[in-house]
Amino acid sequence: MSYKVTLAPFDVEFSCEENDTILEAAFKAGVALRHGCKHGGCGACKVKVLDGCVEHNDHATAISEAEIDEDIALLCCSLPEEDVVIELNDDYTLEELTPEFPVAEHPLTLAELTWVTHDIAHLVLTLPEGECFGFRAGQYLEISLRGDENFRSFSMANISTDGGVELLIKLMPNGHFSRYLKDQACAGDALTIRGPFGQFGISDTEAPMVMIAGGSGMAPIMSMLRQLKDEKSTRPIQFFYGARSQEDLFWVDQIKSFSLDLPNFEFIPALSEEPSDSGWQGEKGLITDVVARRTVESLRGSEGYLCGPQGMIDAAVDVLKSKGMFSARIRFDKFLISAD
Ligand SMILES: Cc1cc2nc3c(=O)[nH]c(=O)nc-3n(C[C@H](O)[C@H](O)[C@H](O)COP(=O)(O)OP(=O)(O)OC[C@H]3O[C@@H](n4cnc5c(N)ncnc54)[C@H](O)[C@@H]3O)c2cc1C
Known part of the structure; x- marks a missing residue:
């Protein structure tokens, strides 16, 4: 079962599978919606539902019952119950919604891991021959060990034309990905990334x-x-x-x-x-x-x-x-x- 999501005031539509959040479905369709933490904690993806009904999952903490009663929704936690129409902020543009580099998943290999300080690791990751991961400077990806569903967000330190991917990762005490880096990681490990995500990037001006x-x-x-x-x-x-x-x-x-x-x-x-x-x-x-x-x-x-x-x-x-x-x-x- 899938439902149609329409983004007003644009003519952009995509379908959302039954167990996907609207944000996940948008990524799968190559549509970039604004977001932050992606697990209901920051409120950056809050929107108004103009038509149709959504159910919030258990992660939705950055929204009140009163807001839900007024048809406000967190896209990262919303599962449609029928076809829905979402109202986006006035300052969205069509270019932002349909980015140059749509989100995709890539298999990847850990090529190098260097500790640049006692708690920050520099990772160099390589893509399979012929594959390319395009992104704008400032964007981030999600990464996990191949087969592990616990994805974590990290920003790229290199630029897209370099071919591979470079990350700088700070060790979090007891962190899931941090523990892997500290205790297990070695060159040749198989990882999965998805992305690119995010709107952080250089403006097209000459301002200081x-x-x-x-x-x-x-x-x-x-x-x-x-x-x-x-x-x-x-x-x-x-x-x-x-x-x-x-x-x-x-x-x-x-x-x-x-x-x-x-x-x-x-x-x-x-x-x-x-x-x-x-x-x-x-x-x-x-x-x-x-x-x-x-x-x-x-x-x-x-x-x-x-x-x-x-x-x-x-x-x-x-x-x-x-x-x-x-x-x-x-x-x-x-x-x-x-x-x-
Ligand atoms: C858009 C975005 C981009 C990001 N880019 C980067 C990046 O480039 N590099 C980077 O290093 N991080 C980045 N982060 C942050 C990173 O995603 C998180 O820190 C992530 O949780 C680390 O994953 P983990 O599996 O190592 O730790 P997790 O399994 O997520 O656990 C972290 C644990 O550490 C605990 N903790 C956090 N801070 C402290 C502290 N000071 N003392 C004690 N405990 C603490 C938390 O409570 C939590 O339990 C980014 C986050 C976002 C949203």
């Missing part, structure tokens, strides 16, 4: 960019920097990167070397817990305080690109807005935890 990342939030920023380098961009770019101590910093020389190709690039690493006698000459303190301290001119015409844990992003958005940046020019990817 303020990039802020912490920990493995480096991944999509690295991908964007690689793309900007390929495009020989002359945009002013400041990259603020927060870590606890020197042992949590990685790829510093590689990032600094972007300034050879990007004439207006500045890299500002900052350490929040570095001992005072360590000899560290760079910035100290929380990365958001460092951004606030070093930003003396208005950010009215600039764009923000933020990536990392939710708390850091919320604080960074406040700082950028306090410096004059418009909310609509702040793009971010929150690294939400899958198991919660």
